[in-house]
Amino acid sequence: MDGFFTSLIQALGLIVTGDPALRGIVLLSLQVSGLALGITVVTGIPIGALLGLRRVIARGLITALLYTGMGLPPVVVGLAVYMLLSRSGPLGALHWLFTPSAMVFAQTIIAFPLVAGLTMTAVRSVDPDLRLQARALGATSFQPRIASPARPEHFVSESIYELRGLCQEYGGRTVLSLASLTVREGERLALVGPSGAGKSTLLRLLNFLEPPRRGVIRFRGQEIPSGSAPLELRRQVTTVFQRPVLLDADVVTNARYGLHLRGLSSEARVRALLERVGLGPLVHTLARRLSAGEMQRVALARALLVEPRVLLLDEPTANLDPYNVGLIEEIVREHCGQHGTTVILVTHNIFQAKRLAERTGLLLSGQLIELDATKAFFESPRDPRTAAFLRGEIVG
Ligand SMILES: Nc1ncnc2c1ncn2[C@@H]1O[C@H](COP(=O)(O)OP(=O)(O)OP(=O)(O)O)[C@@H](O)[C@H]1O
Ligand SMILES: [Mg+2]
Numbered sequence: 001m002d003g004f005f006t007s008l009i010q011a012l013g014l015i016v017t018g019d020p021a022l023r024g025i026v027l028l029s030l031q032v033s034g035l036a037l038g039i040t041v042v043t044g045i046p047i048g049a050l051l052g053l054r055r056v057i058a059r060g061l062i063t064a065l066l067y068t069g070m071g072l073p074p075v076v077v078g079l080a081v082y083m084l085l086s087r088s089g090p091l092g093a094l095h096w097l098f099t100p101s102a103m104v105f106a107q108t109i110i111a112f113p114l115v116a117g118l119t120m121t122a123v124r125s126v127d128p129d130l131r132l133q134a135r136a137l138g139a140t141s142f143q144p145r146i147a148s149p150a151r152p153e154h155f156v157s158e159s160i161y162e163l164r165g166l167c168q169e170y171g172g173r174t175v176l177s178l179a180s181l182t183v184r185e186g187e188r189l190a191l192v193g194p195s196g197a198g199k200s201t202l203l204r205l206l207n208f209l210e211p212p213r214r215g216v217i218r219f220r221g222q223e224i225p226s227g228s229a230p231l232e233l234r235r236q237v238t239t240v241f242q243r244p245v246l247l248d249a250d251v252v253t254n255a256r257y258g259l260h261l262r263g264l265s266s267e268a269r270v271r272a273l274l275e276r277v278g279l280g281p282l283v284h285t286l287a288r289r290l291s292a293g294e295m296q297r298v299a300l301a302r303a304l305l306v307e308p309r310v311l312l313l314d315e316p317t318a319n320l321d322p323y324n325v326g327l328i329e330e331i332v333r334e335h336c337g338q339h340g341t342t343v344i345l346v347t348h349n350i351f352q353a354k355r356l357a358e359r360t361g362l363l364l365s366g367q368l369i370e371l372d373a374t375k376a377f378f379e380s381p382r383d384p385r386t387a388a389f390l391r392g393e394i395v396g
Pocket of ligand 1: 171193199
């Protein structure tokens with residue numbers, strides 16, 4: 001150990017005093033590395049670009065070799081170079097062994113796969129359509145290949161949900177079976193149907209609160225994995241349930257709960273929305289002292305404050321008095337209209353569907369019987385079961 005420190009101190013001394021021999025070694029190292037880097041850039045970038053752009057023979061093999069080269073330890077490369085350049089090796093005639101040229105050669109072999117491989121990956125990641133469209137705008141054949149396309153944060157889709165073959169079972173009993181349903185971004189859709197038809201079950205699936213037994217849910221073009229949806233997607237959807245469960249705290253604490261879960265705060269917005277839902281004077285009242293209608297308005301404010309892309313409403317006004325029903329409908333219409341929120345409303349109350357929804361569907365025994373523009377749904381239903389349901393007859 002002593003020897004190590006003595007050598008270290010000697011080396012530092014040589015650096016500090018600007019020893020001419022040491023300066024020579026450093027300069028030589030810089031020359032060797034600079035030359036190797038120059039050779040690698042000049043050869044590696046065009047070769048990597050070519051591999052990324054053109055269908056080259058044995059491209060798969062070359063790619064595999066490049067990726068292998070990226071992970072080679074320098075000591076292995078050193079050994080290979082030694083064998084190549086040794087007097088009896090294939091490049092022995094060059095007489096490069098133990099010369100700076102051998103160092104340049106070795107460093108080039110180490111750096112080349114990195115430069116060529118990274119260039120190839122970068123070029124391949126450019127969207128082919130971008131090349132085509134940039135060329136149509138007059139780009140040279142080189143320009144579109146180095147441009148980077150703007151990637152939309154999310155797949156842009158007119159439909160927010162696409163459901164295919166969606167099925168839910170409990171205890172072996174099928175309670176929901178939808179062949180297909182598309183929900184448009186920004187629309188207000190109502191689903192009506194008798195008790196037990198599967199309406200709340202469908203909303204739980206749409207809020208990604210439970211996975212379907214079978215079938216596919218695509219949300220904004222993205223297929224939801226069969227396990228649980230990523231948090232980032234779940235946070236774009238929220239539900240107001242028929243029976244709101246509030247924290248044993250005051251109104252304002254309850255209203256900001258969704259924001260709090262996201263680590264956000266916006267007191268001004270919380271206060272403004274509570275004013276809007278008519279709870280301004282009650283912000284510090286304990287939730288348990290509120291009437292049912294007031295509790296539901298707290299739940300609605302709590303949901304709207306997180307600015308969901310989709311608002312699911314599960315019988316939001318059942319058992320409420322006409323004043324609260326009217327107020328809640330008005331806020332949903334106004335707020336969601338302003339924010340472009342997609343609303344899916346589940347209700348027994350066909351009049352509420354008529355007042356709020358642009359499209360209405362009938363769910364019976366887990367199946368979507370009919371879905372149409374609200375006016376057509378009510379005025380000229382195509383399925384006799386819809387007509388019977390609208391007349392108030394028992395259907396199932
Ligand atoms: N977690 C569960 N476990 C077992 N069965 C369930 C479960 N959730 C719902 N069900 C059953 O699935 C069927 C559909 O229930 P769901 O709550 O979706 O109906 P709904 O249309 O919302 O009815 P309502 O109008 O009365 O709220 C019912 O028969 C119900 O008993
Ligand atoms: Mg229900």
